[in-house]
Amino acid sequence: xxxxxxxxxxxxxxxxxxxxxxxxxxxxxxxxxxxxxxxxxxxxxxxxxxxxxxxxxxxxxxxxxxxxxxxxxxxxxxxxxxxxxxxxxxxxxxxxxxxxxxxxxxxxxxxxxxxxxxxxxxxxxxxxxxxxxxxxxxxxxxxxxxxxxxxxxxxxxxxxxxxxxxxxxxxxxxxxxxxxxxxxxxxxxxxxxxxxxxxxxxxxxxxxxxxxxxxxxxxxxxxxxxxxxxxxxxxxxxxxxxxxxxxxxxxxxxxxxxxxxxxxxxxxxxxxxxxxxxxxxxxxxxxxxxxxxxxxxxxxxxxxxxxxxxxxxxxxxxxxxxxxxxxxxxxxxxxxxxxxxxxxxxxxxxxxxxxxxxxxxxxxxxxxxxxxxxxxxxxxxxxxxxxxxxxxxxxxxxxxxxxxxxxxxxxxxxxxxxxxxxxxxxx
Amino acid sequence: xxxxxxxxxxxxxxxxxxxxxxxxxxxxxxxxxxxxxxxxxxxxxxxxxxxxxxxxxxxxxxxxxxxxxxxxxxxxxxxxxxxxxxxxxxxxxxxxxxxxxxxxxxxxxxxxxxxxxxxxxxxxxxxxxxxxxxxxxxxxxxxxxxxxxxxxxxxxxxxxxxxxxxxxxxxxxxxxxxxxxxxxxxxxxxxxxxxxxxxxxxxxxxxxxxxxxxxxxxxxxxxxxxxxxxxxxxxxxxxxxxxxxxxxxxxxxxxxxxxxxxxxxxxxxxxxxxxxxxxxxxxxxxxxxxxxxxx
Numbered sequence: 001x002x003x004x005x006x007x008x009x010x011x012x013x014x015x016x017x018x019x020x021x022x023x024x025x026x027x028x029x030x031x032x033x034x035x036x037x038x039x040x041x042x043x044x045x046x047x048x049x050x051x052x053x054x055x056x057x058x059x060x061x062x063x064x065x066x067x068x069x070x071x072x073x074x075x076x077x078x079x080x081x082x083x084x085x086x087x088x089x090x091x092x093x094x095x096x097x098x099x100x101x102x103x104x105x106x107x108x109x110x111x112x113x114x115x116x117x118x119x120x121x122x123x124x125x126x127x128x129x130x131x132x133x134x135x136x137x138x139x140x141x142x143x144x145x146x147x148x149x150x151x152x153x154x155x156x157x158x159x160x161x162x163x164x165x166x167x168x169x170x171x172x173x174x175x176x177x178x179x180x181x182x183x184x185x186x187x188x189x190x191x192x193x194x195x196x197x198x199x200x201x202x203x204x205x206x207x208x209x210x211x212x213x214x215x216x217x218x219x220x221x222x223x224x225x226x227x228x229x230x231x232x233x234x235x236x237x238x239x240x241x242x243x244x245x246x247x248x249x250x251x252x253x254x255x256x257x258x259x260x261x262x263x264x265x266x267x268x269x270x271x272x273x274x275x276x277x278x279x280x281x282x283x284x285x286x287x288x289x290x291x292x293x294x295x296x297x298x299x300x301x302x303x304x305x306x307x308x309x310x311x312x313x314x315x316x317x318x319x320x321x322x323x324x325x326x327x328x329x330x331x332x333x334x335x336x337x338x339x340x341x342x343x344x345x346x347x348x349x350x351x352x353x354x355x356x357x358x359x360x361x362x363x364x365x366x367x368x369x370x371x372x373x374x375x376x377x378x379x380x381x382x383x384x385x386x387x388x389x390x391x392x393x394x395x396x397x398x399x400x401x402x403x404x405x406x407x408x409x410x411x412x413x414x415x416x417x418x419x420x421x422x423x424x425x426x427x
Numbered sequence: 428x429x430x431x432x433x434x435x436x437x438x439x440x441x442x443x444x445x446x447x448x449x450x451x452x453x454x455x456x457x458x459x460x461x462x463x464x465x466x467x468x469x470x471x472x473x474x475x476x477x478x479x480x481x482x483x484x485x486x487x488x489x490x491x492x493x494x495x496x497x498x499x500x501x502x503x504x505x506x507x508x509x510x511x512x513x514x515x516x517x518x519x520x521x522x523x524x525x526x527x528x529x530x531x532x533x534x535x536x537x538x539x540x541x542x543x544x545x546x547x548x549x550x551x552x553x554x555x556x557x558x559x560x561x562x563x564x565x566x567x568x569x570x571x572x573x574x575x576x577x578x579x580x581x582x583x584x585x586x587x588x589x590x591x592x593x594x595x596x597x598x599x600x601x602x603x604x605x606x607x608x609x610x611x612x613x614x615x616x617x618x619x620x621x622x623x624x625x626x627x628x629x630x631x632x633x634x635x636x637x638x639x640x641x642x643x644x645x646x647x648x649x650x651x652x653x654x655x656x657x658x659x660x661x662x663x664x665x666x667x668x669x670x671x672x673x674x675x676x677x678x679x680x681x682x683x684x685x686x687x688x689x690x691x692x693x694x695x696x697x698x699x700x701x702x703x704x705x706x707x708x709x710x711x712x713x714x715x716x717x718x719x720x721x722x
Binding site for chain 2: 403
């Protein structure tokens with residue numbers, strides 16, 4: 001008796017739930033990471049709410065999932081547990097990993113016709129390099145950035161440099177740096193010339209140096225690296241020399257997170273960091289500052305960085321379609337403009353820059369254009385199969401050279417040998 | 428009749444055990460056995476399922492320089508944190524056990540680091556260590572005119588910087604146990620020794636310290652476990668860098684399993700950690716247990 005009552009209750013509850021669910025709108029779960037200071041999380045939440053308000057047939061649960069590392073770990077864990085998000089922003093470089101884990105589906109499955117094809121073509125090619133492979137589009141650029149050089153105009157003036165001119169070449173950066181490095185009476189440095197942070201993910205900014213020297217770190221199939229290319233070695237030697245030989249940069253590993261603060265405090269006159277920090281610097285720098293493209297060696301150059309939208313396996317057709325619609329909306333000019341202004345991330349489509357909002361913003365704040373113009377020289381961020389492991393090896397090699405434990409050539413040769421072993425099975 | 432009662436007692440007993448057993452199996456024994464099994468298989472990836480590879484993972488572990496480096500780091504970490512935090516805990520406990528003004532305030536101050544979450548603590552210490560404008564550099568620069576340091580960004584000092592944070596965090600916790608133990612020591616023993624003319628030093632080494640031995644064993648077991656368990660702050664302070672100079676075994680396991688997604692190799696490293704911890708626990712209880720009780 002008791003048992004049958006219990007079963008009835010269970011059945012009734014299940015029935016209520018299923019009818020309730022089918023009467024509801026499409027539910028989407030969307031993970032996003034935040035990697036820079038400022039109001040990135042609030043802006044994503046706001047945009048999502050705006051979309052849901054406009055589209056009552058969709059319900060989006062935007063989940064702040066921590067750093068990029070945390071987000072990819074959460075998405076993979078949730079997928080393995082049979083509960084994947086339908087949509088997530090994850091590092092563009094994790095594309096091969098997600099394909100290898102068989103967790104994502106290409107956007108092509110939900111795009112058809114000329115209009116959609118044009119939509120894909122509307123993104124900057126530099127951003128699409130990390131988003132497409134094997135002729136399919138797996139990622140849609142959203143939270144994308146590129147490193148730029150920020151300089152303190154007042155410090156330049158004090159050192160007798162033209163405050164409106166940033167270093168154009170590697171040699172100039174060293175020259176300027178020497179003039180900008182200040183010491184107190186007892187010989188301690190009070191202001192360094194330049195700061196290229198190297199904690200956590202040194203490969204990213206270093207890749208800028210490698211590209212400027214004409215080297216490409218990995219092939220487009222993601223199964224071969226070129227860490228021991230003499231040009232890469234030369235680039236690493238330059239980075240090491242900045243603090244050992246030229247003495248224009250602090251020695252040892254330099255913290256990424258504290259870099260903007262060090263710049264505000266006058267600890268360094270120039271810094272390399274993400275454009276994602278632009279709004280942060282604009283709001284907090286107590287002096288006049290400039291933003292320039294990274295200096296050139298053989299060519300200008302910078303990696304791209306940041307996150308793409310990915311569609312996850314395991315969603316219903318209806319959900320994936322709704323997710324694609326949302327992605328189209330949030331990368332559309334007006335929304336992208338709002339996002340760029342709030343954070344400094346580079347709007348991923350050319351048409352965004354033609355909106356009235358963006359025009360007004362850039363007229364008032366020209367540095368915002370530097371990152372966009374640099375895209376012409378930008379290359380894909382280092383991305384391979386088993387990406388975290390390969391970049392991990394590369395990071396260790398860079399750290400050991402920067403801290404003087406190994407010379408650049410040895411460190412990079414060892415990293416290349418280890419990477420070859422890991423990637424052999426993907427060739 | 429008696430059989431029935433016996434049987435009922437038996438069922439009763441098992442029912443009482445059941446909740447604890449379920450949790451013990453679900454969260455300790457089954458995961459441990461699964462880990463051991465996984466360590467003999469390759470990592471499954473999307474379209475390729477796991478296959479049996481025997482001892483290949485163990486072979487890789489023995490030839491993995493990073494494994495030996497983190498194991499070595501862990502040894503230094505244990506040597507750096509355990510004696511220092513235990514000694515500090517005893518000193519602090521003796522200090523706040525005496526009658527002094529503001530005693531409960533000092534006790535609270537010593538205990539505060541324990542209450543704070545390690546991640547929050549690490550963020551505060553990150554500011555202390557920041558080169559140039561961090562607290563330490565501001566103090567040493569102002570008082571002695573020292574140049575900017577880079578404790579976390581230098582392979583020689585990164586691990587030590589982490590040890591300091593850990594000792595600061597742990598000593599207060601251990602102090603509580605010593606404080607409780609000190610209050611359980613009869614005052615008459617101390618008074619008797621004083622009548623015999625013993626000094627404070629002799630009283631400590633001949634009476635207090637031996638009577639604290641059971642607590643010391645307990646605290647040491649905890650400290651050893653913590654030296655393998657506490658890695659939260661590493662994520663914030665150095666992320667294991669530079670070049671794994673401050674990575675510990677558990678941190679490396681996390682990195683391998685949840686960043687590189689090499690779950691099988693992660694399982695192998697976990698088996699190594701489990702074996703190491705079991706050995707240490709057995710060693711501590713079987714060999715030291717006999718010597719700690721004052722007779």
